[in-house]
Amino acid sequence: MTKAAFLEQVWAHLDQEHLFDLVEEAVRRYTPSGAEQPAAELFAAALKAAGVPCERQPVGATGRENLLVVLGEEPVALLLVGHLDTIRLLPLEQLPAPRRAGDLLYGLGSADMKGGCAALVACLAALVASGLTLSRGVAVALVVGEEEYGDGSLRLFERLQAPLVVIGEPTGLVPCTGHHGYLELDLEVRGRRAHAALPELGASAIEPMLRWLLDIVEGAPRLGPGVVVNVRELEGGSALFVVPDHCEASLDVHLPAGLPLADFERLVEEARLRAAATAADGVALKHARVHWGRGYAPSGEPAYLDTLRRAFSLAGLPFAPGVFRSHSDASLVGGAYPVVCGPGRLEVAHARHEHVSLEEVWQAARLYVALVVEACL
Ligand SMILES: [Zn+2]
Numbered sequence: 454m455t456k457a458a459f460l461e462q463v464w465a466h467l468d469q470e471h472l473f474d475l476v477e478e479a480v481r482r483y484t485p486s487g488a489e490q491p492a493a494e495l496f497a498a499a500l501k502a503a504g505v506p507c508e509r510q511p512v513g514a515t516g517r518e519n520l521l522v523v524l525g526e527e528p529v530a531l532l533l534v535g536h537l538d539t540i541r542l543l544p545l546e547q548l549p550a551p552r553r554a555g556d557l558l559y560g561l562g563s564a565d566m567k568g569g570c571a572a573l574v575a576c577l578a579a580l581v582a583s584g585l586t587l588s589r590g591v592a593v594a595l596v597v598g599e600e601e602y603g604d605g606s607l608r609l610f611e612r613l614q615a616p617l618v619v620i621g622e623p624t625g626l627v628p629c630t631g632h633h634g635y636l637e638l639d640l641e642v643r644g645r646r647a648h649a650a651l652p653e654l655g656a657s658a659i660e661p662m663l664r665w666l667l668d669i670v671e672g673a674p675r676l677g678p679g680v681v682v683n684v685r686e687l688e689g690g691s692a693l694f695v696v697p698d699h700c701e702a703s704l705d706v707h708l709p710a711g712l713p714l715a716d717f718e719r720l721v722e723e724a725r726l727r728a729a730a731t732a733a734d735g736v737a738l739k740h741a742r743v744h745w746g747r748g749y750a751p752s753g754e755p756a757y758l759d760t761l762r763r764a765f766s767l768a769g770l771p772f773a774p775g776v777f778r779s780h781s782d783a784s785l786v787g788g789a790y791p792v793v794c795g796p797g798r799l800e801v802a803h804a805r806h807e808h809v810s811l812e813e814v815w816q817a818a819r820l821y822v823a824l825v826v827e828a829c830l
Contacts, residue, residue, distance in 0.1 A: 459585060460767055460826045466579035467818055472571055473558075473811050475499055479567035480551040480560035485541035489597040489605075492537040492567065493518055496574050496595055503578035510594075512608045517597045519605045521612070522577055525590035531828040532592045532615035533821060534606070534782065535570035535795075536599030540803050549805075559808040564797025568809040569621030570595050572796060572817035579822060587829040599782050602744060606782035617757040617828055618786050619821075621795030623802050623809070626816060627775040628761055629793040633679070634748030635780035636706040636714065638721065640665065642689075643737045646698040655696030656733035659689045662700040664731065665738060668724035669704070676716055681707040681778070703743075707778060710750035718742075746784030750776070757828075761792060764823040770816065794820075 454462075475495075482491040493509075497520055500507045510519040520537075523529060539562035542548050551560035558568070573593050580591075592613055596605030642662045647655025666684055673680045682704060689700030708717060725738050732738070758774075765772040777783070777793040779802075796813040 456826055456830060457767060459830060460823055463579050463583040463585055463822050463826065464819060466582040467575055467822070468578075469815055472575045472815065472818060475574065476558060476563065476568050476571040476809070476811070476814055477551050477553070479571055480558065480563050483545070483548055484538055484562070486538040486598050486601040487517070489517060489537040492570070493520055493595070493597070496520055496537070496570060499574050500577065503581060505577045505581050510608055510612065512597050512605050517605070519597060519609055520595040521592065521609065523590055523592045524577070524580060525587035525829060527590050527613075529592045529613065529615045530589035530617065531824060532594065532613060532618045533573055533576075533824070534609070534618065534620045535566055535573050535595045536605070536782065537570065537595050537597055538600050539565065540600050556810050556812050557808045558811055559806065561807060563809040564623040564807050565802035566622055566795055566797065568797050568814040569623070569795035569817060572814050572821055573621060575818040576821040576825065579818075580825060585830070587825070589829045591825045591829045596782065603782045603785045606785045610786055614788055616789050617760060618789060618791035619824065620781055620783055620791050620793045621817065622777065622779070622781045622793045623797030623799050624775065624777060624794050625798050626770060626794060626796060626813060626820065627773065628765065629777035630755065630758070630774045630790070631710055631750040631776035632748050632781070632783050632790070632793065633776065633778050634708040634710065634714065635744070635746045635784070636708065636717065636742065637744040638704045638706060638740060639743055640702040640704065640740045641738070642700045644696065644698045644733070645735050647696045649694040649696060652696050655698070656736045657696050658700040658736065659697045661728045661732040661736055661738060662687075662689065662702060665724050665728035666702060668727060669721055672720050672724060673717075676720060677709065677712055679709040680712065680717070707780070708748060710748035714745060746780055748784070749790045751790055755790065757789070757792070760824070760827045764820065764827040767827065768816070768820040768823040770820060
C-alpha cells in the first residue's frame with residue numbers, strides 16, 4: 454500500500470460534524486491561562502470516547518494539567534502541540550458566545566487556538582480508529598499556560614522531545630519555519646510630587662516617560678525592517694492635583710530572528726539617557742526585562758523540510774514556508790526549531806472579532822494526519 458492509500462484510509466475516519474461541534478464547544482468554555490481545566494476535560498472526554506489513551510501531566514500545584522497522547526514507540530518522530538488557554542478577558546461579561554456565520558466560527562480562542570486543538574484531537578481519533586500501525590511514534594500535547602510564560606510547555610519538553618515539532622498556532626496553514634523573538638519589557642519613572650500649580654517644586658514622572666517611549670518607538674525602525682514595538686500599558690499619576698511622581702509602561706517587542714536583542718536593549722538604554730538628560734533633577738528612569746523568547750531562522754534546508762513538503766503535497770495544500778511574527782511556546786523547545794502551522798489567522802487572534810474558518814480547521818486535521826503518515830509510518 455502506498456502512503457497515499459494509507460492516508461485515505463485514515464482520512465476516511467475523520468468526522469467533520471464531530472470536529473466542528475468540538476471546536477464550538479471548546480470556544481464556549483472560557484479557559485484563560487491558569488484556568489484551563491474545562492477545555493482539558495472536554496478534549497480528554499473526546500479522546501476517551503474515541504479510544505485514544507491519554508496521559509495527564511500535572512503542571513504546578515493547583516490541579517492544572519497538560520494532556521499528552523503518545524501513539525507508537527518513544528522516542529517519537531513527531532510532536533504536535535496545541536495550547537488550551539486563551540487570553541484573559543476582563544470584564545468577563547464581554548465574553549462573546551460562540552457564533553457560526555457560514556463557514557466562520559466566532560469566539561474567543563476560535564483561532565488561537567482551539568481550532569488547532571480540536572484538529573489535533575480529530576487527527577488522533579482517526580489514527581486510532583483506522584488501526585494503522587506506526588513504525589515510529591507520534592505525540593500530541595495540549596498544554597496549559599501558553600498565553601503567559603509557557604509553564605505547560607516547559608513541563609512537556611522536560612518529558613519529551615522530537616526531531617520535528619509542529620505547533621498549531623494560527624498561521625492560515627502556512628508552515629512557519631522561522632520565528633520572531635519576543636521581548637517583554639517594563640519601564641518605570643520616579644519623579645517628585647508637588648502641587649499641580651507649582652510644578653517647579655516637583656518633577657513629573659510622566660513627561661520623561663512620554664519622551665522615552667516615543668524615542669524608542671520612533672527609533673525602532675532604524676534597527677531594521679520588521680521590528681514591532683507595542684506600548685501595551687501606560688499608567689501614572691493620580692487625581693490629587695499634583696505633579697505625578699510615578700509612571701510605568703509595559704512594552705511588547707517582536708524582533709526578526711537576525712536582529713540581536715542587545716541592539717534593541719541598547720536603543721532603550723540610549724533613549725533612557727536622553728530622556729534623563731532633559732528631566733528635572735531627582736527623576737529616576739529604569740527598565741527591566743520581564744521575558745525574552747528567542748527567535749530563529751533555520752539556515753539552509755532543515756532536515757525535516759522534506760517530510761513537511763511531502764505532507765503538504767499529500768494534503769493538497771500549497772507549500773510556501775513563512776515566518777511566525779508573534780510569540781509562541783516555540784521559543785521553549787530545546788534542540789530542533791519547531792514549525793508553527795495551524796488554522797486561523799494571527800490577524801484576528803486576541804481581537805474582539807476573533808474567528809476561524811471551519812473549512813480550514815478541517816484542512817488542518819487532514820494535514821496533521823498527513824504529517825503523521827509522512828513522519829511515522
Ligand atoms: Zn496561541
